[in-house]
Amino acid sequence: xxxxxxxxxxxxxxxxxxxxxxxxxxxxxxxxxxxxxxxxxxxxxxxxxxxxxxxxxxxxxxxxxxxxxxxxxxxxxxxxxxxxxxxxxxxxxxxxxxxxxxxxxxxxxxxxxxxxxxxxxxxxxxxxxxxxxxxxxxxxxxxxxxxx
Numbered sequence: 001x002x003x004x005x006x007x008x009x010x011x012x013x014x015x016x017x018x019x020x021x022x023x024x025x026x027x028x029x030x031x032x033x034x035x036x037x038x039x040x041x042x043x044x045x046x047x048x049x050x051x052x053x054x055x056x057x058x059x060x061x062x063x064x065x066x067x068x069x070x071x072x073x074x075x076x077x078x079x080x081x082x083x084x085x086x087x088x089x090x091x092x093x094x095x096x097x098x099x100x101x102x103x104x105x106x107x108x109x110x111x112x113x114x115x116x117x118x119x120x121x122x123x124x125x126x127x128x129x130x131x132x133x134x135x136x137x138x139x140x141x142x143x144x145x146x147x148x
Contacts, residue, residue: 002072004086009110010073017064020057028054067109 005013028050035047076087084090089104 001070003067003070003107004074005071005107006076006087006110007073009107010068010071013064013068013071013109017061017068020061020064024057025061028057 031050032047032054035041035044035050038044038046041047074087079087084105086105086107089102091100091102093100
């Protein structure tokens with residue numbers, strides 16, 4: 001089943017994949033060669049660290065290749081809708097604090113938990129109909145009630 005992703009998210013994953021293949025792989029190969037030149041590999045911490053890094057890089061490359069192969073770019077520019085759908089920008093209001101926050105609903109690879117501006121879709125759990133969200137008072141992961 002195709003995984004939805006925004007064009008910006010697809011570009012970010014593609015850039016990361018390119019960096020891993022062109023830059024990080026070369027660094028790892030160089031680090032392994034350097035560690036090998038130090039002799040005995042059985043007690044060579046540099047060699048072990050380089051091999052571990054190689055495993056991480058290769059694993060991430062495979063993961064990104066699979067994600068990009070399954071990705072379906074959802075065009076979000078210029079879209080207007082009365083329903084909460086993938087790629088939509090929504091305004092949530094905390095009822096208790098009377099604070100408004102704006103979020104963009106994106107796929108898990110695009111979610112920005114530190115900044116909190118991009119969230120993985122919450123609409124699926126609460127129903128994708130904005131009116132239904134108003135009635136049901138969707139819950140934020142913190143348990144606080146939100147109103148759209």
